[in-house]
Amino acid sequence: MDPTEKADSLIEALPYLQAFRGKTFLIKMGGSAMEDPDLVAKVMRDIVFLEVAGINPIVVHGGGKAISAAMEAAGLEAKFVGGFRVTTDEAIDIVSRVLSEEINPGLVRMIRNFGGKAVGIPGNDVFLGEKIKGTDSEGRRVDIGRVGEVVGCQMAHMDAAHHAGIVPVISPLAAELATGRPLNINADLAAAALAKELRVAKLVYLSDVPGLLSDPKDPSTLIKSVTRKEADAMITDGTISGGMIPKIRSAVDALNAGVRKVHFVDGRLPHALLLEIFTDGGVGTEVVR
Ligand SMILES: Nc1ncnc2c1ncn2[C@@H]1O[C@H](COP(=O)(O)OP(=O)(O)O)[C@@H](O)[C@H]1O
Ligand SMILES: CC(=O)N[C@@H](CCC(=O)OP(=O)(O)O)C(=O)O
Secondary structure, three states, X not given: OOHHXXXXXXXXXHHHXXXXXXXXXXXXXXXXXXXXXXXXXXXXXXXXXXXXXXXXXXXXXXXXXXXXXXXXXXXXXXXXXXXXXXXXXXXXXXXXXXXXXHHHHHHHHHHHXXXXXXXXXXXXXXXXXXXXXXXXXXXXXXXXXXXXXXXXXXXXXXXHHHHHOOEEEEOOXXXXXXXXXXXXXXXXXXXXXXXXXXOOOEEEEEEOOOOOEOOOOOOXXXXXXXXXXXXXXXXXXXXXXXXXXXXXXXXXHHHHOOOOEEEEEEOOOOOHHXXXXXXXXXXXXXXXX
């Protein structure tokens, strides 16, 4: 690329930099895009870029794959009902350990290594939750253990990080309202709950697909833009399945609650986050109102 082209790229970003300065973006980093530490580091560097550009990024991370691996190593079977992990009392200790002692500090360290400021906040210091039941494939409601949904947010730690200009990195756990004990929360739902609470300008889901696909088996069938209504219809007709369901449901929910825009981006593609936010074409899918 010649120097003028480089300058053109910077100039293309100018209107976005102007529009987004001072705005809050919530980035959900999925476990499926966290298999390769070099790629994760690149995403964290993009987060530092956002912070330096005057945007307030917040990271909510998942870790489903790492949790399943840790459970299997401990001789426990990783089982899901309706997309939620069956979380026994034994399993919640593993879930908490992997999220709060391995993944969360790892992300914080990466941001700091790139000269950014970050603080790890255990989800159970932010989210208040209540236990939920799962719905099995026959539509029956079944006990899935220590799994919850977010019913409230405690913003003291978040506010302190915001005022100090530090990027909060939050794990998907909640403190059970009745007991204070930890509950396991699907990270997509945790991200959407916080995005709604803060009415963020953007909620970005980073996963292991190019975005929303009209044929989930064919990565070339990327849908660039989808409305809430179209997304709902794609769930009903089965085009959207598995891990994409909680993402789309929470996207629609977040838009209904006032979040301006939701993006689905490929976390494996270097700098997908920056390309989606700062270029005219974008690279993933945007869900609009
Ligand atoms: N229509 C669709 N478009 C894209 N992905 C889809 C679709 N339907 C199902 N999926 C699945 O959703 C997965 C992403 O969800 P998940 O594995 O839970 O990711 P994460 O760990 O990032 O939360 C994709 O890997 C893909 O297999
Ligand atoms: C209740 C429930 O299923 N919790 C999830 C939390 C982690 C998560 O959601 O991670 P991803 O974003 O990588 O899928 C789990 O235990 O896997």
